[in-house]
């Protein structure tokens with residue numbers, strides 16, 4: 294069974310994605326590709342996804358949240374974007390995952406920053422499904 298959050302996303306006023314997103318696939322892809330480094334843990338300490346990995350920041354509440362706002366020692370690229378007040382949106386997330394280094398460099402218009410995330414996800418459909426899954430965890 295496919296669960297879509299298309300209706301929810303438009304209710305929230307976000308841009309309507311071209312394709313319906315699949316939360317179930319997002320959960321699967323997140324556990325396959327992201328939990329080696331990330332957890333999703335609520336402020337009261339309940340872990341909703343992952344197995345305690347600390348290589349990357351906790352991804353709880355990133356939707357529309359400020360970039361680099363978890364308790365984590367971020368690289369200079371995300372830190373500077375966060376300080377400038379930039380937020381995660383679905384499109385930022387998709388573009389960042391496709392090429393973390395390239396994205397922070399383009400955003401800051403300099404080649405002298407790096408992303409500390411040594412992983413790329415170039416399948417846009419999977420990235421959008423993961424975004425929908427992360428959104429569903431915050432309800």
Ligand code: HEC
Pocket residue numbers: 323326327328329330331348349350351352355359360361362363366367368369370371386390407408409410411412414423
């Ligand atoms: C090899 C470890 C690793 C994997 C695998 C990985 N990440 Fe990351 N991720 C990181 C690190 C490290 C950072 C911090 C980057 C920095 O500070 O430049 C990060 C940062 C992020 C951020 C920014 C968070 C914030 O607080 O602003 C997002 C979003 C993100 N990762 C999503 C994902 C998703 C989704 C996946 C799976 C498709 C994934 N990551 C897979 C290590 C990883």
